[in-house]
Structure formats: C-alpha cells, structure tokens
Amino acid sequence: MKKAKMVLDKEFHVGEVDYRVYGSFIEHLGRAVYGGIYEPGHPSANEDGFRMDVVELVRALQIPIIRYPGGNFVSGYNWEDGVGPREQRRRRLELAWRTIETNEIGTNEFVDWAKLVNAKVMMAVNLGTRDIDAARNLVEYCNHPNGSYWSDLRVSHGYRQPHSIKTWCLGNEMDGPWQIGHKTAQEYGRIASEAAKSMKWVDPSIELVLAGSSGTQMPTFPEWEATVLDQAYEHVDYISLHTYYGNRDNDTANFLASSLNMDEFIHTVVSTCDYVKAKRRSKKTIHLSFDEWNVWYHSNESDRKIEPWSIAPPQLEDIYTLEDALVVGTMLISLLKRADRVKMASLAQLVNVIAPIMTTQDGGAWKQTIYYPFLHASRYGRGKVLRPAISSPKYDTKDFTDVPILEAIAIFNEAHEELTIFAVNRDVNEALLLDVDVRGFANYEVVEHIVLQNDDVKACNTAENPTAVVPHNVEIAQVDGGHLQCCLPRLSWNVIRFHKKTGSVRH
Template identity: 50%
Template sequence: MTTRARLTLDPAFRIAPVEPRLFGSFVEHMGRCVYTGIFEPGHPSADADGFRADVLELVRELGVTLVRYPGGNFVSNYRWEDGVGPVDQRPTTLDLAWRSIEDNTFGLNEFMAWAAKAGVEPMMAVNLGTRGVAEALRLVEYATYPGGTRLAELRRAHGVDKPHDIRLWCLGNELDGPWQMGHKTAGEYGRLAAETARALKRFDPSLALVACGSSNSTIPTFGAWEAEVLEETYDLVDYISLHAYYDPSDGDVDSFLASAADMEHMIRSIAATADHVAARLRSRKRIKLSFDEWNVWYQSRFGGESSLEWARHPRLIEDCYDVTDAVVVGSLLITLLRNCDRVGVACQAQLANVIAPIMTEPGGPAWRQTVFHPFALTARHARGQVLRVEPDSPTIPTAKYGEAPVVDATATHDPDSGELALFVVNRDRRGPCALEVTLPRGLTPVQHLELADADPSARNTATDPYRVTPRPGSGLTFQDGAATLTLPPTSWTLVRFAAKE
C-alpha cells in the first residue's frame, strides 16, 4: 500500500546556517578504532607516520570536519603524559574503561599529525574523572603555548615546534554515569568543571569549552544534571553535551526507525533547561549543544565492561550495519540539521571499526559500512541555510514514541550557488510513499539518489563491500515548481535542485 505525503521548500523560511561542526566524528582508544583502524605501521598503505592511507582517503570522502579525541570513557583514566615523547620510552598502561592494554604508541602529537592529514578540526577532552584542574592546565599549555615555558619546550623537544591549534575542549566525559572512572554527582562535577573552565579561560579566553551533560535520556538524572551543572558553569562554558545511542536489537523495528524522536526530545529538553538557567541567572548568553556522541549501537549484544578479558586492541563492538541502520542514521542527521540553531557540534561515534562507518582488517582492506553513505552525502551537500520543512505526512504507531511521521525531512539552500538539497526518509517498511514537493520556480532536479534495498537487512562486508550503495532514484516527475517522487520502503533519499540554465 502506498502512502502519500507532501512538503513545501522555500528559501525564505530559514532556521539557521549549516554549522560545519555538525559533521564531526570520534576517535577513542577503544577496541580497534586507533590501532589497526586509523593507525597501523606496517600496513601496505601506511605512510611514514604509520597512518593508513586507505582509511585517510575514506575519512576525506566521508566529509568529516571535526574529530573528538581521546575519549570517551577512556579519557577518565588517561594520563596524557604517557602518550608523548619518544615512543620507545612510553609506558604500557591499563585502560580500566575497556579493560585493554594500552601501549601508548599513539598519543596527542600523533593524533594532531593525523588530524592535519585528514583535514579535520581537533576536539580534545581532558580527564576530570581521576584527574583535575592542574593536569588539564598542563595539557593545554603543553599542546598550545608557543614556547619559552617548561611544558611548551618539552613539546618542542618532542619534535613539535609549533603549538597545536586546538580551540575546542571537553571538560571530561559522561561523569553522570556510574560506569565512569571518577563518577560524580552533578554538584561535584559542576564545581570541578567550573574551576577547570575558569583556569582554562584565564590561560586563553578564546578557548571553547564543553561541559558534560547527560549520557542518555533514560538516566534518572536527565535534565536535573544539566540544570545543576549549568548553575555552576553557565558563564564559563560554551556548550553542554548530549550523548545517545539507538539499539535495534529488541526487534521493535518501527520504534527503531523513529529513534530520531528521542534525539529531538533530548535536544529540546536540554535547550529548554539551559534557557531556564539563563533566565534564573539573568544572563543574555545562549548556551549551545554539543551532541558529541551519537549513533546506532547494538548495545544489548555487548556484555558490559565486566565481561571483557584484558587484551591489547581487541575487536570490540564491531557492529555490522544494515540498510535499516543507515536509514536511522540518515534520520538522525536530519534531526541535527533541523536543530542547528541550538546544536553547534555533533560527533558520530566512532570513526573506524568500533560502531563505525569505516571498517578495516589488519593488514587488509578498508570499506564503507551502509551508514557511511547518508553521512557522506549529507556532509557534502548540506550547504548554506537549513530550511524550515514541515511535511504533511501520515503516521505510524510505535511502542516507544507514540505516533511517528512516516516521512521525516529537512532541506538546505546555498544562496551562493542557488542549489537546494532535500534529505528525506520513509520510515514505513510496509510500502512506498508518494511524496509531493512544492518548491520555487526556476529550479530543476539535478540529482536523485536513494539508499534502499529489497532486503533491509543487507550489509556491506570485506568480501562484498559494495552490496549496499546509494543508487539513482527512479519515478521522479517535475513540472512548474512541483516534484513528485516515490520513496521506497525503509529508505533514505537525497534530491538536489539547481537553477535552470
């Protein structure tokens, strides 16, 4: 059965400019994200620094603009000093977060060299779990002060003459969670974050700082945590973070396809909480949100940290994504764009191997997972202004989120080129949807791509890396400012319009 929906695109109805930092990713010392992921000396494609050139090429194709490092849970028990200096003098340590043996052959300076080659902005996290203000200041001075001090000269002695350009810093990670090394109450964390932020701003007032928000929307302290933390930090930080992972393992496919409803709820709830704190403090400042961990994760398949044996660079939560997962990722990107007036940073977690768009084999190939494609195409074509798009769509009942619209969509308009890009998902897995699009005259469709498959469980693998790829859509008709297209069941679609020549 074919459903019907309609929407109108008009460049006059804008939300906000597209923020390039929305297309961030995340590299944590977890599993094989770093070792045999982005970094593998001895790999046939490895460059002189040990970076996999095949992975670098895919990262550039993915369109990543920013990468958060080095964690994640890892950072809350990490000594950054162990990862700098001569490699043969670095200690082997234990990572308590993921019960891994860390040899520290990849650290701050290696990451910054990799980020320069990948063309991404660094987003660095400091350890406020088992460490504090002094250690954070030491890291920032080592990394960013030009020279003449003990720590800056130490960096230069380590072969990095010029300071690293790191403008964005996370004040810890998920310290609301009891799984975190150094877990704290909101009051304890808020005070420590404020003290750290105050010191870092004294060092360099131009640094942008991210306070830890809630780890998910179901944690009991959601909302209350942000309120208490921001009471302490509001005038000192620039962002409050949000994290969310969506698990398809319970078999409730309709709710899973509507996962963006939870992301929308989180964004609006935390934005409202921040605005409430601003009102209480009589502040005109507007805190933005950093959604610096988000993705699909088959979390119920993971036995938890206590189930892990001590190992060096183990294969850890290497989920293999299917078409349905890619459609959900596409809808989450739509939600982030739709809320770009409040969300200033977003990082899909993680970049390689660990719940990642890019998979690798040690000594072997690298390939694109299904979720690679909606991210890459959105990052490439979302330019200019995000438009206000409100589809008139039927709904599907879901157990978790109530009635969810069949069609979810957003669009961007680039005033320089005149191009308009429409990003749309069909959440109905039972049948296609006929979508009518009204848009300004003078435009014509120039590209129509679909990510869909007769088998929504189809995946890409090392032996079949191109099983699922975006393909040219069919059935699009266009006349006098009106387009009609058929959205396949469980699909993500991109349509680009340009000015008629």
C-alpha cells in the same frame, strides 16, 4: 500509494548549518586507533604508520572536527603518557575497557593524523582521575607558543608550532556510575567551572564543552544539566548530549522511530539551557554539542567474551544493516532540524568501533551502510536549514505515537544555488508519493535523486561483500507548476538535489 506533502520557502529557515555538526570521534578503544587509523607495516601505511586507505575514506566524508581521546577512556588517561619518545612511554591498565594501552599514539600523533584527513581536533581532558592542574597543563602544552615548561616540552618533542586546538571537552559522561571518577552534579559542576576558568586563562581563545547527561534514560536527567550549568554557565560555551539506539526487539517500525526520542532530548536540553540563562539573567546563549550519537547494539554479546587486558582487541564492532543506515539518516535530520542550537556533533565512532569505516588487519578498508547517509549529509548538507511544512501519514509503535512516515529536512545553499532534500520513508511495506511545493525556488530543477535501499532491511556490507548495500541514482522527476512529485521507495534514504537552471536570471 500513501502520499505526503512538503512545502519549502527560502524565507522560512531554522538557521545556518555549522559545519562541525558533521564531526566524528576517535577513542582509544578496540581497533579504532591500533589497527584502524594506525597500522605500521600495512601495505598502505605512510612513514608514520597511518593507514592511507583509511585516510582516503575519511577525507571523502569531509569531517571538519574529531573528538579525542575519549570517551570513557579519557577519565583514566594521563596525557603525559602519550607524549615524548615512544620507547619511554608507559604501558597502562586501561580500566574503562579493560585492555592494555601501549600509548604508541598520543596527542601529537593524533594531531598529525587529523591534519592528514583535513580535520581539527576536539580535545577532551580527564576530570575523572585528574584535576584542574592536568587540564591547564595540557592546554599549555598544546596551545602556548613557547617559553614555559609545558610549551617548551612540546617543542622538545619536535613540535615547534603550537597545535592551537580550539575546542575542548571538560571530561566525559561524568553522570555515569560506569565512569572512572563518577561525580554528582554538584561535584562535577564545581570542578568543571574551575577547570574552565584556568584553561581559558592559559588560552582565552578556546571554547569549552560541558559534560551533559549520558542520555535521557539517566535518572538525573535533566536536573544534571540545570545544576552543572548553574555553576559553570559563564565559563563554558556548549553542553554535550550523548545517545545510542538499537533494535534489540527486532521491531523495525519502532526502531525507525528512535529519532523522535532524539528530538525530545534536544528540545529538553535547549529548554534547560534557556531556563538557566533566564535564572542567571545572562545575555549568553549556550549551544549544544551532540558529541556522541549512533546506532549501537549488534556487538554487545560478543564484547562480553573479550579476554581482559588484551591489546586493541576487536570491541564494539557492529556490522550495520540497511535499517541502521535509515536510523542514522533520521538522526542526521534531527540534528539539522535544530541547527539554531546544535552547533557541533560527533558520529561515534569513525573507524572499526561502531563505525562507518571498517578495516581488516593487513587487508582492506570498506564502507558500512551508515557511511552513506553521513557522506551525503556532509557533502550536500551545507547552507541554511529551511523550516518545512510537512504533512505525512503517521503510525504508532510500542514506544512512540504519531510517528511520521516521512522524516525530512531541506538545506538551501544560496552561494552555490543548490537546494537539497534529505528524506527517509519509514514505511515497512509501501513506497511513498512525495509532493514538494518549491514555488519559492523559481527556475530550480532536479539534478539528482540518490536512493539507499535494499529489499532486505537486514542487508549489510561486509569485508567479503562490501557493496551489498550502496546508493544508486533513480530517474529524475521534473518540477511542474512549482511542484515536484517523486516516489520514495519503502524503507529508503533519499537525497533529492535541485540546482538553479543554467542561464536563468538571479534576482
């Protein structure tokens, strides 16, 4: 059996986990909204038409913030279409995904839904077809108490109290030619800077996310970041990153190494931010919002066959496998490894569209394989990220070299006297014997070892068989002489939880 080592000490840490790193994303795309979170007449629907079975599954994930309403959708969206009496709302041709948008759900309804799932809203403004005026007006509508045109309009729509939305995205993927209103870096940096100024003049308490590159494959990356930050640096607080991975070549070992690309992406953007900071002699540090990330490739072929101008057709409905869940697990670890700079992230998306939660019309809701690593990280990954010393066997693939078989991180929650290790064994053939040096955590014992695995790496959950791939607990290994030795099954996601022994003296 191959062996790996991990040394942990509470004095060596990366930074505190910002709870918003466990955010998600709902776009007006496919069945994310209509048929996903909203289905009037469904047996579980409340008086507002929201599916409460979906609400319960989302609540369990403890998602603190949800990005809305897009995505590519936002670059052609007139937010005014989605407020006021429903019977007066316009139906629109939605050009990003070539559907009909009914506008039954808009800003106010989504804020209501977010409250149901105990989440805040990260609102995106349209900087594709719209301008500074529309952006500042939306901030006024949402956040100003009353006494002005747009705030009084909100009050007239039945919302006397302001929504007080704190976090705002300045457009979406404006570097992409597929984007409505695609701009050069100079063009986008200019309008983003001016929009940011006016939005903060309306509400100085808000924080703003500048649109970064749509991925490392973009020919303008990372010059885009350098250019747009140079123009907007003092007016924004974060810059966004987006990435998706897929296994189109059916090469599991290569696919499982995808997070190495994510690591490099984060490193390059951090370096670019700090270069602009130095260039401008600024005292301000720009943090990262990784506000789109996931596995996405299963549905590509079926999406090409969708009839244009349908209403809420099934789109981007990937059915995820075990190996997809392992990649999601490694991506979560990548985010946590840079907790010092990655302060927000959004798993894209949340319901039906490349999502951890799926629904059937008039039927049930069920959990995909990727639901579980996200659930575990959100539930147990709160506290201080430790900087582990890891020794692991490695392998090479067609796209990556020196891929560690063990991908792992540890979180220390001092307030709750808990230590949690998240670990993925990438080995396609063998279990891995892990030795964890926890001498820095005297009087801590293992209380749980959760494993997500299956003999079939392509196994998935479906509406007919929603529990084909679910986590289970394995026999707990004991700490001996300050070391824990445990077995990580091949191709597995592992959560190893320690807790301070009851009755032990705290120093």
